[in-house]
Amino acid sequence: MSDHAYDISYLLDSETTTVEAPQLRVVKTPPPAPTAASLAEVQEAMARELMLADAMHEAMIQQYLRMNGQAFRDVAGR
Secondary structure, rough: HHHHHHOHHHHHHHHOOOOOOOOOOOOOOOOOOOOOOOHHHHHHHHHHHHHHHHHHHHHHHHHHHHHOOOOOOOOOOO
């Protein structure tokens, strides 16, 4: 290929390539600091997320098995 294919100087020289930026906004007061959660609250939130992920994972497995035509066996009450 020729060097002209990679030449972008015409873009840099163009008068129409102006970028408008919004006005800067000065914040006079800092945002409130996040409150520190206790270890128990963090563990509870993580447990809830894991339970949601478990349900989603199980649904994805069921969908995969249905798409592949494989029968699902009921294992331990599931």
